[in-house]
Amino acid sequence: MAENQYDVMIVGTGPAGLTAAIYGQRLGLKVVGIGDIPGGNLYMIEKLMNFPGFVGGVPGAQFGATVFSQAQGEGAFFPMTRLDKLTRNDNLFMGIDVNSQEYFAQTAIVACGVIPRTLEVPNVDKKGIYFCALCDGPLFRGKNATIAVIGGANMAGSEAMSLSRFADRVILVYHGEKLKMEAVMRKALEAKDNIEILLNTEVVAFEGKEQIERIIVSTREGEKEEVPVNGVFMAVGWGPNLDMLDISVETTREGFIKTDKKLMSSFPGLFAAGDVRDTDIRQVITGCADGARAATYVLEYLEGIGG
Numbered sequence: 692m693a694e695n696q697y698d699v700m701i702v703g704t705g706p707a708g709l710t711a712a713i714y715g716q717r718l719g720l721k722v723v724g725i726g727d728i729p730g731g732n733l734y735m736i737e738k739l740m741n742f743p744g745f746v747g748g749v750p751g752a753q754f755g756a757t758v759f760s761q762a763q764g765e766g767a768f769f770p771m772t773r774l775d776k777l778t779r780n781d782n783l784f785m786g787i788d789v790n791s792q793e794y795f796a797q798t799a800i801v802a803c804g805v806i807p808r809t810l811e812v813p814n815v816d817k818k819g820i821y822f823c824a825l826c827d828g829p830l831f832r833g834k835n836a837t838i839a840v841i842g843g844a845n846m847a848g849s850e851a852m853s854l855s856r857f858a859d860r861v862i863l864v865y866h867g868e869k870l871k872m873e874a875v876m877r878k879a880l881e882a883k884d885n886i887e888i889l890l891n892t893e894v895v896a897f898e899g900k901e902q903i904e905r906i907i908v909s910t911r912e913g914e915k916e917e918v919p920v921n922g923v924f925m926a927v928g929w930g931p932n933l934d935m936l937d938i939s940v941e942t943t944r945e946g947f948i949k950t951d952k953k954l955m956s957s958f959p960g961l962f963a964a965g966d967v968r969d970t971d972i973r974q975v976i977t978g979c980a981d982g983a984r985a986a987t988y989v990l991e992y993l994e995g996i997g998g
């Protein structure tokens with residue numbers, strides 16, 4: 692096998708990609724893991740509290756670095772780069788990184804996660820904006836907080852429901868005329884005393900000194916209003932960024948890769964794991980589980996084709 696040819700090329704070095712690398716190496720596969728952040732989105736988790744085995748939690752960045760070292764220790768190769776293109780060449784998957792370096796493999800696991808969609812308004816980078824109520828909602832427990840949730844689809848609804856357990860007041864801000872969520876979700880929101888819904892209302896800026904203290908909203912009639920808040924949860928969607936994927940695979944309407952029970956996409960030999968996949972729970976533990984399963988099914992696939 693040529694030096695730059697592998698059994699499996701993993702795109703993404705988050706929990707899914709790193710676990711796939713650990714399992715792949717331990718199953719005897721030659722693995723290359725391509726990504727530029729050891730641990731992927733783990734670094735965004737101040738303290739990972741819901742992963743079994745860590746009483747009192749563990750900083751996400753520390754956990755990511757440890758799993759990365761573990762995967763390296765198993766012998767996986769990590770060139771620490773981003774993939775510009777994943778394509779097919781002579782019955783192999785070919786990855787070309789941002790430095791034009793080429794990698795070849797018989798199989799590939801796409802584990803490149805998702806990126807949050809956000810708003811293009813002033814101060815959107817300020818402290819106090821969150822993207823995951825399940826993860827960061829408990830920060831507001833017992834703090835008499837007012838929280839804004841931005842968005843109008845199911846995701847925004849479930850974020851608002853979850854936050855209503857921690858905050859005194861949750862304000863759902865949506866620019867549309869009608870919420871885009873399922874009726875059951877809408878009714879559940881309307882039944883909650885501490886959730887208010889602002890329709891036809893657009894967030895035009897965030898303001899605050901160290902962190903966000905208020906949002907500036909504009910109604911359809913053009914009236915501006917300041918709404919004091921202690922935090923903002925952005926729920927305008929998360930989406931995969933599959934620009935680098937030069938292979939046609941079936942995806943959901945939102946762009947998540949559809950897989951079969953063995954995590955293979957519609958393209959033979961191309962697997963998907965973690966948040967990028969059409970899955971129901973996007974968390975560290977489910978990402979790790981996906982990685983373990985994908986690597987195991989890669990081996991099964993390779994044995995099936997005599998690779």
Ligand SMILES: Cc1cc2nc3c(=O)[nH]c(=O)nc-3n(C[C@H](O)[C@H](O)[C@H](O)COP(=O)(O)OP(=O)(O)OC[C@H]3O[C@@H](n4cnc5c(N)ncnc54)[C@H](O)[C@@H]3O)c2cc1C
Pocket residue numbers: 702703704705706707708725726727728730731732733735736738739740741772773774775802803804805822823825826827932935964965966967973974975976978
């Ligand atoms: C703020 C926040 C808090 C969270 N808190 C929790 C929590 O408390 N508990 C929990 O279980 N989950 C939490 N999550 C969710 C958790 O982080 C994700 O479910 C998990 O990281 C998904 O793992 P993954 O490996 O699928 O993808 P990711 O962790 O997103 O990793 C994918 C990696 O692939 C890289 N990549 C993308 N494209 C390319 C490319 N072209 N070339 C190379 N690399 C590429 C990305 O840069 C990224 O580093 C949180 C998420 C966020 C954003």
